[in-house]
Amino acid sequence: MEKIILKDIPDLHKISVYEANGGYKALKKALKKMTPSEVIEEVKKSNLRGRGGACFPTGLKWSFMPKDNSKPKFLCCNGDESEPGSFKDREIFEKNPHQFIEGALIACYSMGIKTAYIYIRGEYYKWIKIMEKKLEEAYKKGYIGKNILGTKFSTDIYIHKGAGAYICGEESALMNSIEGKRGYPRVKPPYPPQYGLWGYPTTINNIETLANVPEIIKRGGEWFASIGEPKHPGTLLFGISGHINKPGVYELETGIPLMTIINDYCGGITENKELKMVIPGGTSMPPLTKEECLTIKMDDASLKAIGSSIGTAGIIVMNEDTDIVKVLIRITQFYYHESCGQCTPCREGCGWLLRILKRIDEGLGRMEDLELLINISDNITGKTICAFGEAVALPVKWTVIKFRKDFEKKIKSEKVFLPPKNIVHGLRH
Ligand SMILES: Cc1cc2nc3c(=O)[nH]c(=O)nc-3n(C[C@H](O)[C@H](O)[C@H](O)COP(=O)(O)O)c2cc1C
Structure with missing residues (x-):
């Protein structure tokens, strides 16, 4: 299976390697050959859905932003990732950070945004340091900043460190936190495109969501829509932990059977024990029984049909001895x-x-x-x-x-x- 984000390319985190493998070409294409509306249409066509837990269609979300460019607008890239069992956004920061940055820039272009924030939980010091360096590299190459790639489009990207609260991953608490306030969620409506950061139109997207965007622009929305489960297409970065032999982050197509992930990719359950319970998408998702695990496919609709949810695709496997x-x-x-x-x-x-x-x-x-x-x-x-x-x-x-x-x-x-x-x-x- 072809990977879209965690590609098997050594040193892909380096900007030179990323560029040598087609990196930042999607940004060039978007800026020089597409209008902002065409970019949004392409993302709509791809049927990309948010990877932060709610599976909201990304193109549709972007289309909610007002077209008027006279006032400030903001993008918040949600890297708070505090859900127990979820550790995939940090894998993107480590392995393919520029693809995420490129996706964020394309998002900014499509919505007329001049300022983006990457919100990272404060304890994730290592990843904050990584991203500071990666942003610096991209600034030096002219991908971020004034008149990007010689066009009229200018955008700045800043890192905002969280103070270690899970609630600040919730989009409205995240905006309050960036504003320097206590991370209390806001009553909705109004929604962020109407009243976001400092009251201005804002879009919030998960890191993995944005990392999918460059390949969609490069290869077309239809290509992306044909991968995996049609109603929830693409790949997911499954973060798998618990009683399995090979825990880690696996990029696999949506709709893959859970038992294929556990047995074929993760080497089965430790000590050959029986399965007891699986949490399919981070601890805020209702668990699955062994019987449900035997037939379930890993996509939004399949999990909703049995009363659970794909969430952040953070799978926690528990064996028969679990209390x-x-x-x-x-x-x-x-x-x-x-x-x-x-x-x-x-x-x-x-x-x-x-x-x-x-x-x-x-x-x-x-x-x-x-x-x-x-x-x-x-x-x-x-x-x-x-x-x-x-x-x-x-x-x-x-x-x-x-x-x-x-x-x-x-x-x-x-x-x-x-x-x-x-x-x-x-x-x-
Ligand atoms: C309590 C709570 C915590 C959340 N934490 C995160 C998080 O850490 N990262 C994230 O991307 N989304 C998180 N979300 C979802 C966000 O509110 C928002 O839906 C998401 O960032 C939108 O991005 P997407 O459309 O790309 O998925 C959380 C939601 C709730 C209710």
Whole structure:
């Protein structure tokens, strides 16, 4: 299979190697032979869909930006990548950074944007340093800055370091963070193309989304649309971790069966154990049972059809020995810690879920707790400003429903005495 982003070319991260392999030719083509509207049309034709989790059609998103160029407009390149199980954008920064930069520049040209930000989580110091160097190289070569490639088009790209909050990957929290404010998500509407950074029209795209754009411009939208699953075409950078022999990032076509990834690419499950549970797209996605894994294909529609989602394609594989209750506690603990606290159902609900899960794990649970977990999850879902609510609630709800026996086993097990502090209080940091 041909790779679109993580191509098997040694030293592709170097600008000279990237140029020698056709790099920045798509930018030249866009700037010198295409109008901004033609670029957007080509991306629409490709049916490229966002790789940041929501699968929104990229060309359509770009077409929402106002055509008027009299006021500032912005592009935010989302490299926050804080979802547990997701580590593919950093692979692009390391292996093919210029293809992402070129994609961002083409996006700017198509929407009349003169300023772009690359938002990178502050802890990702190594990748911030990499990208600072790569931007410098591209500036020196005249791909970024004033009158790019001798045309009238000028754009600057800046890196903005996050302060280490998962919520700042949510697009409106990300914009607040760039503005120097606390990373609170904004109420929508208005959407970013109407009211974005500092109130100006803004588009937010994931790093992998933008990295696909140069090949689409070079080879045409129809070519891209013919790869993989037609409704969700192209390749995905699957970041695979857990109980598998060869974890890592694999670029594979959409629609590939999950078991092909696990067995053929990742060398199967460690110690030849049985599969128990798979999280298909980062921890905010509802899990899959072994039976579901046997037939599922990895694309947006297939996963939605069984109540989950492709998310960021961060696959976490767990074997038969896994303590599912403990896994869910770990995941919920993360969301409890990361909730920005703006919406009551999320702020309080995360803590309630965590406390109930902990008491089940400690042998102090009641059967009614399982219904209570589902009830709390249902009362978070759809009742918060941003989709963080769903990120915590849906995995809890569906893990309890799909792996109910694991929870019941702990509840039925012999009760142990624990001091009261473990039951209710003292969990907020
Ligand atoms: C809580 C939360 C965290 C998110 N984190 C990220 C992230 O780290 N990176 C990302 O690209 N999108 C993230 N998203 C999705 C963004 O809000 C947005 O949809 C995405 O960046 C748009 O880019 P795309 O259309 O190219 O996918 C997150 C969403 C939510 C609700």
